Amino acid sequence: MDSIIEDVQVRKILDSRGNPTVEVDVITWNGFGRAAAPSGASTGSREVVSFPEGGVDVIVSEIEDIIASELIGMDAEDIATIDEVLREVDGTDNLSAIGGNTTVAVSMAVAKAAAASYNMPLYKFLGGNLVNELPFPLGNMMNGGAHAGVNAPDIQEFLVVPVGAKNMVEAVFANSSIHKKLKELIQTKDSNFTGGKGDEGGWVPNITNDAALEIQAQACEEVGDELGIEIRPSLDMAASELWNADEQKYIYAQDGIKRDTGDQIDFVKDIIDTYNMFYVEDPFDESDFDGFAQLTSKVGDKCLICGDDLFVTNKEILAKGIEMNAANAIIIKPNQIGSLSETYATVKLAKENDIVPVVSHRSGETTDATIAHLAVGFGSPMIKTGAIGGERIAKLNELIRIEEELPNPKMGEF
Ligand SMILES: C=C(OP(=O)(O)O)C(=O)O
Ligand SMILES: [Mg+2]
Numbered sequence: 001m002d003s004i005i006e007d008v009q010v011r012k013i014l015d016s017r018g019n020p021t022v023e024v025d026v027i028t029w030n031g032f033g034r035a036a037a038p039s040g041a042s043t044g045s046r047e048v049v050s051f052p053e054g055g056v057d058v059i060v061s062e063i064e065d066i067i068a069s070e071l072i073g074m075d076a077e078d079i080a081t082i083d084e085v086l087r088e089v090d091g092t093d094n095l096s097a098i099g100g101n102t103t104v105a106v107s108m109a110v111a112k113a114a115a116a117s118y119n120m121p122l123y124k125f126l127g128g129n130l131v132n133e134l135p136f137p138l139g140n141m142m143n144g145g146a147h148a149g150v151n152a153p154d155i156q157e158f159l160v161v162p163v164g165a166k167n168m169v170e171a172v173f174a175n176s177s178i179h180k181k182l183k184e185l186i187q188t189k190d191s192n193f194t195g196g197k198g199d200e201g202g203w204v205p206n207i208t209n210d211a212a213l214e215i216q217a218q219a220c221e222e223v224g225d226e227l228g229i230e231i232r233p234s235l236d237m238a239a240s241e242l243w244n245a246d247e248q249k250y251i252y253a254q255d256g257i258k259r260d261t262g263d264q265i266d267f268v269k270d271i272i273d274t275y276n277m278f279y280v281e282d283p284f285d286e287s288d289f290d291g292f293a294q295l296t297s298k299v300g301d302k303c304l305i306c307g308d309d310l311f312v313t314n315k316e317i318l319a320k321g322i323e324m325n326a327a328n329a330i331i332i333k334p335n336q337i338g339s340l341s342e343t344y345a346t347v348k349l350a351k352e353n354d355i356v357p358v359v360s361h362r363s364g365e366t367t368d369a370t371i372a373h374l375a376v377g378f379g380s381p382m383i384k385t386g387a388i389g390g391e392r393i394a395k396l397n398e399l400i401r402i403e404e405e406l407p408n409p410k411m412g413e414f
Protein backbone atom coordinates (compact mmCIF):
# COMPACT_ATOMS: atom_id res chain seq x y z
CA MET A 1 0.00 0.00 0.00
CA ASP A 2 2.77 2.44 0.98
CA SER A 3 4.45 2.06 -2.41
CA ILE A 4 1.42 2.12 -4.73
CA ILE A 5 2.10 4.58 -7.57
CA GLU A 6 -0.27 7.56 -7.56
CA ASP A 7 1.31 9.74 -10.22
CA VAL A 8 4.14 9.93 -12.76
CA GLN A 9 5.40 13.27 -14.03
CA VAL A 10 7.92 13.85 -16.80
CA ARG A 11 9.73 17.09 -17.57
CA LYS A 12 12.44 18.43 -19.86
CA ILE A 13 15.60 19.56 -18.05
CA LEU A 14 19.14 20.60 -18.99
CA ASP A 15 22.11 18.27 -19.05
CA SER A 16 25.73 19.32 -18.49
CA ARG A 17 26.30 19.94 -22.22
CA GLY A 18 23.28 22.25 -22.34
CA ASN A 19 21.20 19.65 -24.18
CA PRO A 20 17.68 18.65 -23.18
CA THR A 21 17.13 15.45 -21.24
CA VAL A 22 14.30 13.88 -19.32
CA GLU A 23 13.58 13.92 -15.57
CA VAL A 24 10.86 11.79 -14.02
CA ASP A 25 9.01 12.07 -10.70
CA VAL A 26 7.18 9.06 -9.31
CA ILE A 27 4.79 9.69 -6.45
CA THR A 28 3.57 6.82 -4.29
CA TRP A 29 1.13 6.74 -1.40
CA ASN A 30 4.00 7.21 1.06
CA GLY A 31 7.00 8.18 -1.05
CA PHE A 32 8.57 10.11 -3.88
CA GLY A 33 11.36 9.30 -6.32
CA ARG A 34 13.06 11.51 -8.89
CA ALA A 35 15.60 10.47 -11.52
CA ALA A 36 17.10 11.99 -14.67
CA ALA A 37 18.71 10.31 -17.67
CA PRO A 38 22.23 11.16 -18.91
CA SER A 39 23.48 11.06 -22.54
CA GLY A 40 26.65 9.75 -24.17
CA ALA A 41 28.78 11.29 -26.92
CA SER A 42 30.95 8.26 -27.74
CA THR A 43 28.02 5.84 -27.74
CA GLY A 44 28.17 2.14 -28.60
CA SER A 45 26.22 1.20 -31.73
CA ARG A 46 24.33 -1.55 -29.85
CA GLU A 47 23.04 0.73 -27.10
CA VAL A 48 19.30 1.28 -26.95
CA VAL A 49 18.10 4.49 -28.63
CA SER A 50 18.14 7.39 -26.13
CA PHE A 51 15.21 9.44 -27.37
CA PRO A 52 12.28 8.81 -29.72
CA GLU A 53 11.99 10.74 -32.96
CA GLY A 54 11.01 14.27 -31.97
CA GLY A 55 13.17 14.19 -28.84
CA VAL A 56 12.33 15.15 -25.29
CA ASP A 57 9.37 17.35 -26.31
CA VAL A 58 7.48 14.32 -27.63
CA ILE A 59 8.13 12.48 -24.35
CA VAL A 60 6.73 15.34 -22.31
CA SER A 61 3.73 16.02 -24.53
CA GLU A 62 2.66 12.49 -25.52
CA ILE A 63 4.55 9.69 -23.81
CA GLU A 64 4.12 10.95 -20.24
CA ASP A 65 0.36 10.30 -20.33
CA ILE A 66 0.73 6.80 -21.76
CA ILE A 67 3.29 5.81 -19.10
CA ALA A 68 1.36 7.43 -16.25
CA SER A 69 -1.86 5.63 -17.18
CA GLU A 70 -0.03 2.26 -17.28
CA LEU A 71 1.86 2.75 -14.00
CA ILE A 72 -0.68 4.43 -11.73
CA GLY A 73 -2.04 1.78 -9.36
CA MET A 74 1.00 -0.51 -9.74
CA ASP A 75 3.30 -1.21 -6.79
CA ALA A 76 6.67 0.60 -7.14
CA GLU A 77 8.30 -2.35 -5.37
CA ASP A 78 7.61 -4.49 -8.45
CA ILE A 79 10.47 -2.90 -10.36
CA ALA A 80 11.02 -5.80 -12.76
CA THR A 81 7.31 -5.97 -13.68
CA ILE A 82 7.23 -2.22 -14.24
CA ASP A 83 10.31 -2.48 -16.47
CA GLU A 84 8.51 -5.16 -18.51
CA VAL A 85 5.47 -2.91 -18.85
CA LEU A 86 7.73 -0.12 -20.14
CA ARG A 87 9.22 -2.50 -22.73
CA GLU A 88 5.69 -3.55 -23.79
CA VAL A 89 4.58 0.07 -24.10
CA ASP A 90 7.62 0.72 -26.32
CA GLY A 91 7.25 -2.45 -28.38
CA THR A 92 10.67 -2.27 -30.10
CA ASP A 93 13.91 -4.14 -29.29
CA ASN A 94 16.01 -1.00 -29.07
CA LEU A 95 13.46 1.16 -27.22
CA SER A 96 13.26 3.58 -30.14
CA ALA A 97 9.53 4.26 -29.71
CA ILE A 98 9.62 5.90 -26.28
CA GLY A 99 13.41 6.12 -25.80
CA GLY A 100 15.80 4.30 -23.49
CA ASN A 101 16.37 7.53 -21.60
CA THR A 102 12.64 7.68 -20.84
CA THR A 103 12.48 4.09 -19.63
CA VAL A 104 15.63 4.34 -17.55
CA ALA A 105 14.54 7.57 -15.85
CA VAL A 106 11.13 6.04 -15.04
CA SER A 107 12.73 2.80 -13.84
CA MET A 108 15.19 4.57 -11.53
CA ALA A 109 12.53 6.99 -10.23
CA VAL A 110 10.25 4.01 -9.49
CA ALA A 111 13.01 2.31 -7.46
CA LYS A 112 13.75 5.51 -5.56
CA ALA A 113 10.04 6.00 -4.84
CA ALA A 114 9.76 2.41 -3.61
CA ALA A 115 12.75 2.92 -1.29
CA ALA A 116 11.39 6.24 -0.04
CA SER A 117 7.99 4.64 0.63
CA TYR A 118 9.70 2.57 3.33
CA ASN A 119 11.99 5.43 4.45
CA MET A 120 15.03 3.68 3.06
CA PRO A 121 17.93 5.01 0.99
CA LEU A 122 18.10 3.42 -2.47
CA TYR A 123 21.40 1.61 -1.86
CA LYS A 124 19.90 -0.20 1.13
CA PHE A 125 16.64 -0.99 -0.69
CA LEU A 126 18.66 -2.60 -3.51
CA GLY A 127 21.53 -4.15 -1.57
CA GLY A 128 20.03 -5.01 1.83
CA ASN A 129 21.03 -4.13 5.37
CA LEU A 130 24.45 -5.76 5.18
CA VAL A 131 25.96 -3.72 2.34
CA ASN A 132 29.00 -1.83 3.57
CA GLU A 133 31.41 -1.51 0.63
CA LEU A 134 32.17 1.73 -1.17
CA PRO A 135 33.46 1.95 -4.73
CA PHE A 136 36.90 3.34 -5.56
CA PRO A 137 36.35 6.46 -7.67
CA LEU A 138 37.87 6.27 -11.16
CA GLY A 139 38.49 9.98 -11.68
CA ASN A 140 38.73 11.75 -15.02
CA MET A 141 41.84 13.96 -15.26
CA MET A 142 42.46 14.80 -18.93
CA ASN A 143 40.12 14.51 -21.92
CA GLY A 144 40.73 13.88 -25.58
CA GLY A 145 38.87 12.28 -28.49
CA ALA A 146 35.11 12.76 -28.70
CA HIS A 147 35.01 14.49 -25.30
CA ALA A 148 37.37 17.31 -26.31
CA GLY A 149 38.19 19.62 -29.22
CA VAL A 150 40.78 19.50 -32.00
CA ASN A 151 44.48 19.26 -31.03
CA ALA A 152 43.67 17.31 -27.86
CA PRO A 153 45.12 13.79 -27.38
CA ASP A 154 43.39 10.97 -29.30
CA ILE A 155 42.88 8.90 -26.15
CA GLN A 156 39.49 9.90 -24.75
CA GLU A 157 40.07 9.69 -21.00
CA PHE A 158 43.16 9.80 -18.80
CA LEU A 159 41.91 8.47 -15.46
CA VAL A 160 43.29 7.67 -12.02
CA VAL A 161 42.26 5.30 -9.23
CA PRO A 162 43.40 5.96 -5.64
CA VAL A 163 43.73 2.22 -4.91
CA GLY A 164 45.47 2.88 -1.58
CA ALA A 165 42.73 5.11 -0.17
CA LYS A 166 41.31 3.85 3.11
CA ASN A 167 37.98 5.62 2.81
CA MET A 168 35.79 7.57 0.41
CA VAL A 169 36.79 11.01 1.63
CA GLU A 170 40.48 10.22 1.21
CA ALA A 171 39.78 8.74 -2.23
CA VAL A 172 37.84 11.66 -3.73
CA PHE A 173 40.29 14.24 -2.37
CA ALA A 174 43.24 12.25 -3.71
CA ASN A 175 41.61 12.48 -7.16
CA SER A 176 41.00 16.22 -6.87
CA SER A 177 44.66 16.70 -5.83
CA ILE A 178 45.81 14.88 -8.96
CA HIS A 179 43.49 17.07 -11.04
CA LYS A 180 45.15 20.19 -9.58
CA LYS A 181 48.66 18.79 -10.00
CA LEU A 182 47.97 17.98 -13.65
CA LYS A 183 47.03 21.57 -14.39
CA GLU A 184 50.54 22.60 -13.26
CA LEU A 185 52.19 19.80 -15.24
CA ILE A 186 50.23 20.59 -18.42
CA GLN A 187 51.41 24.19 -18.21
CA THR A 188 55.02 23.00 -18.34
CA LYS A 189 54.30 21.18 -21.65
CA ASP A 190 51.76 23.53 -23.28
CA SER A 191 52.55 27.20 -22.63
CA ASN A 192 49.29 28.32 -24.30
CA PHE A 193 47.13 26.19 -21.99
CA THR A 194 44.25 28.30 -20.65
CA GLY A 195 42.64 25.75 -18.35
CA GLY A 196 40.06 24.43 -20.82
CA LYS A 197 38.12 21.33 -19.80
CA GLY A 198 36.32 18.55 -21.66
CA ASP A 199 32.83 17.14 -21.23
CA GLU A 200 33.67 15.25 -18.03
CA GLY A 201 35.73 17.96 -16.34
CA GLY A 202 39.18 16.66 -17.31
CA TRP A 203 41.69 19.16 -18.70
CA VAL A 204 42.02 19.41 -22.49
CA PRO A 205 45.71 20.00 -23.25
CA ASN A 206 47.24 20.48 -26.70
CA ILE A 207 49.87 17.75 -26.19
CA THR A 208 50.66 14.34 -27.65
CA ASN A 209 49.28 11.09 -26.26
CA ASP A 210 52.80 10.22 -25.02
CA ALA A 211 53.22 13.52 -23.21
CA ALA A 212 49.81 13.08 -21.57
CA LEU A 213 50.74 9.56 -20.43
CA GLU A 214 54.01 10.87 -18.97
CA ILE A 215 52.46 13.64 -16.87
CA GLN A 216 49.58 11.40 -15.80
CA ALA A 217 52.12 8.94 -14.34
CA GLN A 218 54.18 11.78 -12.82
CA ALA A 219 51.09 13.25 -11.10
CA CYS A 220 50.15 9.83 -9.67
CA GLU A 221 53.64 9.40 -8.26
CA GLU A 222 54.09 12.90 -6.83
CA VAL A 223 50.61 13.21 -5.29
CA GLY A 224 50.73 9.58 -4.14
CA ASP A 225 54.00 10.31 -2.29
CA GLU A 226 52.64 13.53 -0.76
CA LEU A 227 49.49 11.79 0.50
CA GLY A 228 51.16 8.49 1.34
CA ILE A 229 48.73 6.37 -0.70
CA GLU A 230 49.06 4.46 -3.94
CA ILE A 231 47.34 6.09 -6.93
CA ARG A 232 47.37 4.26 -10.27
CA PRO A 233 46.88 5.60 -13.80
CA SER A 234 44.09 4.26 -16.02
CA LEU A 235 42.62 4.97 -19.46
CA ASP A 236 39.46 4.91 -21.52
CA MET A 237 40.77 4.64 -25.08
CA ALA A 238 37.24 4.65 -26.59
CA ALA A 239 38.90 2.96 -29.56
CA SER A 240 35.69 2.62 -31.61
CA GLU A 241 36.07 6.37 -32.16
CA LEU A 242 39.60 5.84 -33.52
CA TRP A 243 38.78 2.84 -35.73
CA ASN A 244 38.49 3.41 -39.47
CA ALA A 245 36.69 0.39 -40.92
CA ASP A 246 37.65 1.22 -44.53
CA GLU A 247 41.35 1.36 -43.73
CA GLN A 248 41.11 -1.33 -41.00
CA LYS A 249 43.30 0.92 -38.84
CA TYR A 250 43.16 2.93 -35.64
CA ILE A 251 43.84 6.57 -36.57
CA TYR A 252 45.84 8.60 -34.05
CA ALA A 253 45.37 12.04 -35.62
CA GLN A 254 47.26 13.99 -32.94
CA ASP A 255 50.32 11.78 -33.38
CA GLY A 256 49.92 11.26 -37.15
CA ILE A 257 50.08 7.45 -36.67
CA LYS A 258 47.85 4.62 -37.97
CA ARG A 259 47.83 1.23 -36.24
CA ASP A 260 46.35 -2.07 -37.39
CA THR A 261 44.95 -4.48 -34.80
CA GLY A 262 48.31 -6.16 -34.19
CA ASP A 263 50.03 -2.79 -33.72
CA GLN A 264 47.23 -1.72 -31.40
CA ILE A 265 47.69 -4.82 -29.21
CA ASP A 266 51.45 -4.09 -28.94
CA PHE A 267 50.84 -0.37 -28.34
CA VAL A 268 48.31 -0.91 -25.52
CA LYS A 269 50.35 -3.68 -23.92
CA ASP A 270 53.40 -1.44 -23.93
CA ILE A 271 51.43 1.40 -22.26
CA ILE A 272 50.14 -1.00 -19.59
CA ASP A 273 53.66 -2.33 -18.88
CA THR A 274 55.40 1.06 -18.97
CA TYR A 275 52.97 2.97 -16.81
CA ASN A 276 51.68 0.16 -14.59
CA MET A 277 48.11 0.87 -15.69
CA PHE A 278 45.42 -0.31 -13.29
CA TYR A 279 42.56 -0.23 -15.79
CA VAL A 280 42.15 0.19 -19.56
CA GLU A 281 38.69 0.58 -21.09
CA ASP A 282 37.75 -0.06 -24.72
CA PRO A 283 41.25 -0.57 -26.14
CA PHE A 284 39.70 -1.95 -29.36
CA ASP A 285 36.74 -1.30 -31.61
CA GLU A 286 33.35 -2.43 -30.28
CA SER A 287 33.19 -5.33 -32.79
CA ASP A 288 36.68 -6.70 -32.03
CA PHE A 289 36.07 -9.34 -29.35
CA ASP A 290 39.16 -11.16 -30.57
CA GLY A 291 41.49 -8.16 -30.04
CA PHE A 292 40.07 -7.79 -26.53
CA ALA A 293 40.61 -11.49 -25.84
CA GLN A 294 44.23 -11.39 -27.05
CA LEU A 295 45.08 -8.41 -24.85
CA THR A 296 43.25 -9.87 -21.83
CA SER A 297 45.21 -13.12 -22.17
CA LYS A 298 48.49 -11.14 -22.20
CA VAL A 299 47.86 -8.65 -19.36
CA GLY A 300 44.59 -9.63 -17.66
CA ASP A 301 46.47 -10.87 -14.58
CA LYS A 302 47.78 -7.38 -13.78
CA CYS A 303 45.37 -4.91 -15.39
CA LEU A 304 41.60 -4.59 -15.68
CA ILE A 305 40.60 -4.72 -19.35
CA CYS A 306 37.13 -3.24 -19.47
CA GLY A 307 34.40 -3.33 -22.11
CA ASP A 308 32.11 -0.32 -22.46
CA ASP A 309 31.07 0.11 -26.12
CA LEU A 310 31.92 -3.60 -26.40
CA PHE A 311 29.21 -4.78 -23.95
CA VAL A 312 26.82 -1.79 -23.72
CA THR A 313 25.56 -3.16 -20.34
CA ASN A 314 23.84 -5.94 -22.30
CA LYS A 315 23.67 -9.35 -20.62
CA GLU A 316 23.63 -11.34 -23.88
CA ILE A 317 26.64 -9.49 -25.27
CA LEU A 318 28.46 -9.91 -21.96
CA ALA A 319 27.74 -13.66 -22.14
CA LYS A 320 29.58 -13.78 -25.48
CA GLY A 321 32.47 -11.83 -23.92
CA ILE A 322 32.65 -14.29 -21.02
CA GLU A 323 32.76 -17.22 -23.41
CA MET A 324 35.64 -15.62 -25.33
CA ASN A 325 37.51 -14.34 -22.21
CA ALA A 326 37.34 -10.94 -23.88
CA ALA A 327 37.64 -8.80 -20.73
CA ASN A 328 37.80 -8.89 -16.95
CA ALA A 329 35.70 -5.76 -16.29
CA ILE A 330 32.51 -4.20 -17.66
CA ILE A 331 31.20 -0.64 -17.63
CA ILE A 332 27.66 -0.44 -16.27
CA LYS A 333 25.61 2.45 -17.70
CA PRO A 334 21.88 1.96 -17.06
CA ASN A 335 20.81 4.06 -20.04
CA GLN A 336 22.75 1.82 -22.44
CA ILE A 337 20.22 -0.96 -21.73
CA GLY A 338 17.20 1.07 -20.62
CA SER A 339 16.09 -0.22 -17.21
CA LEU A 340 17.26 -0.95 -13.70
CA SER A 341 16.26 -4.62 -13.73
CA GLU A 342 18.17 -5.30 -16.95
CA THR A 343 21.14 -3.38 -15.54
CA TYR A 344 21.02 -5.57 -12.43
CA ALA A 345 20.85 -8.75 -14.53
CA THR A 346 24.07 -7.72 -16.30
CA VAL A 347 25.82 -6.87 -13.00
CA LYS A 348 24.77 -10.24 -11.58
CA LEU A 349 26.13 -12.17 -14.58
CA ALA A 350 29.37 -10.19 -14.38
CA LYS A 351 29.88 -10.91 -10.69
CA GLU A 352 29.08 -14.61 -11.10
CA ASN A 353 31.91 -14.77 -13.64
CA ASP A 354 34.52 -12.63 -11.81
CA ILE A 355 34.05 -9.74 -14.22
CA VAL A 356 34.42 -6.47 -12.29
CA PRO A 357 31.33 -4.26 -12.75
CA VAL A 358 32.20 -0.55 -12.93
CA VAL A 359 29.10 1.63 -12.52
CA SER A 360 29.54 4.71 -14.71
CA HIS A 361 28.28 8.18 -15.56
CA ARG A 362 27.89 9.44 -19.16
CA SER A 363 29.70 12.40 -20.67
CA GLY A 364 26.44 14.37 -20.66
CA GLU A 365 25.18 14.26 -17.06
CA THR A 366 22.77 15.90 -14.64
CA THR A 367 23.11 16.39 -10.90
CA ASP A 368 21.15 13.17 -10.36
CA ALA A 369 23.17 11.00 -7.94
CA THR A 370 21.38 7.67 -8.47
CA ILE A 371 24.49 5.87 -9.77
CA ALA A 372 26.23 6.43 -6.40
CA HIS A 373 23.46 4.31 -4.82
CA LEU A 374 23.64 1.72 -7.60
CA ALA A 375 27.39 1.28 -7.10
CA VAL A 376 26.94 0.63 -3.36
CA GLY A 377 23.70 -1.38 -3.67
CA PHE A 378 25.08 -3.59 -6.45
CA GLY A 379 28.47 -4.04 -4.73
CA SER A 380 30.50 -2.47 -7.54
CA PRO A 381 34.13 -2.02 -6.36
CA MET A 382 34.66 0.96 -8.65
CA ILE A 383 32.61 3.92 -9.90
CA LYS A 384 33.51 6.07 -12.87
CA THR A 385 32.06 9.50 -12.32
CA GLY A 386 34.65 12.20 -12.95
CA ALA A 387 36.58 14.14 -10.33
CA ILE A 388 35.34 17.72 -10.39
CA GLY A 389 32.37 19.68 -11.83
CA GLY A 390 28.86 20.02 -10.36
CA GLU A 391 27.28 17.04 -12.12
CA ARG A 392 30.29 14.84 -11.21
CA ILE A 393 30.67 15.86 -7.55
CA ALA A 394 26.92 15.27 -7.07
CA LYS A 395 27.73 11.55 -7.16
CA LEU A 396 31.02 11.77 -5.24
CA ASN A 397 29.52 13.84 -2.43
CA GLU A 398 26.58 11.42 -2.21
CA LEU A 399 29.11 8.61 -1.70
CA ILE A 400 30.68 10.60 1.15
CA ARG A 401 27.21 10.86 2.74
CA ILE A 402 26.59 7.13 2.22
CA GLU A 403 29.94 6.35 3.85
CA GLU A 404 28.87 8.36 6.89
CA GLU A 405 25.60 6.41 7.12
CA LEU A 406 27.05 2.90 6.81
CA PRO A 407 27.73 1.10 10.11
CA ASN A 408 31.10 -0.48 9.15
CA PRO A 409 32.12 1.15 5.87
CA LYS A 410 35.09 -0.18 3.90
CA MET A 411 36.43 0.29 0.41
CA GLY A 412 35.47 -2.32 -2.18
CA GLU A 413 37.49 -5.40 -3.07
CA PHE A 414 38.58 -6.47 -6.52
C1 LIG B 1 31.48 8.01 -20.25
C2 LIG B 1 31.82 7.74 -21.51
O1 LIG B 1 31.46 8.53 -22.53
P1 LIG B 1 30.02 8.62 -23.20
O2 LIG B 1 29.04 8.90 -22.12
O3 LIG B 1 30.19 9.77 -24.16
O4 LIG B 1 29.76 7.32 -23.87
C3 LIG B 1 32.63 6.57 -21.84
O5 LIG B 1 32.95 6.35 -23.01
O6 LIG B 1 32.98 5.81 -20.96
MG1 LIG C 1 33.99 4.38 -22.29
